[in-house]
Amino acid sequence: MKIILNGREEVLEEGMTVAGLVALKGVNPDAVIVEYNYSLVKKEDWAGITLKENDRLEILRFVGGG
């Protein structure tokens, strides 16, 4: 299954959830924001979202800026 993660194609196993992907990438779940198909999803909903072919996912964080 292919999805677009942070603008790049990513191949994932079927049945992968948002929570599973965040864990797979070794990302601290408390420090990131996830946008799923252009909508922000809360952390408590990550485990309930199973990714599908061609989904678009953005994992974002706040950084220093002026």
Added chain:
Amino acid sequence: MEDTFKIGGRELTSRLFLGTGKFSSNRLIPEAVRASGAQVVTVALRRIDLEYEEENIAAYVPKDCILMPNTSGARNAQEAVRIARLARAAGCGNWVKIEVITDNRYLLPDNYETIKATEILAAEGFVVLPYMSPDLMVAKKLAEAGAAAVMPLGAPIGSNRGLRTKELVRILIDEIPLPIIVDAGLGRPSEAAEAMEMGAAAVLVNTAIATAGDPVAMARAFGLAVKAGRLAYLAGPGETQEYARASSPLTGFLRD
């Protein structure tokens, strides 16, 4: 009496807004915030780097500060709106600095797209502070669109070149009934003081502080300069004269 000003219904005592980019260590940020006295602190939103884990910048901003995300990276109004909505949904509050830029050399803002984004976000209840090139007609349209303040640039972002747009900023201060916050380009505390002496409501500084030899000391210096400039504005400077005018009496000299 304390000299305060209001943006989006919030009463502020500090007229120095602080950006958090370019610090050599995030650990300097809370120290710089405290030293500067800033109450409004800006951050940006970016994709994570999946190669290595990075720190959460928000954890370094004191909790009593207003966290103001910017929309840097947005190339049009639509992208700016998307970033603002994401930041708010992520718990960042409803303040947002609109930054729409497609010019990569000078990083000058696209005033037209900025007006569009301001209109949309103000209607959604955001406290919108648009970064803009100092143009009177644009500032009027931003005010009509619902901006809570306008943020004209002093010089290109990160250039530390000072208040190059002084005469145009002065026009905005005279004509726009909103707080004018000089944002970008201020490199030295004296330049921040000058903006405040002119009647700017506040200034936003990042690079000049973050890249100083001692960022925390420079943050303090900017904080003091902003206070000095504001006090001078309130005090009302005397008029300038073309020729010398003696300060001491011109009579009663000790001579024959």
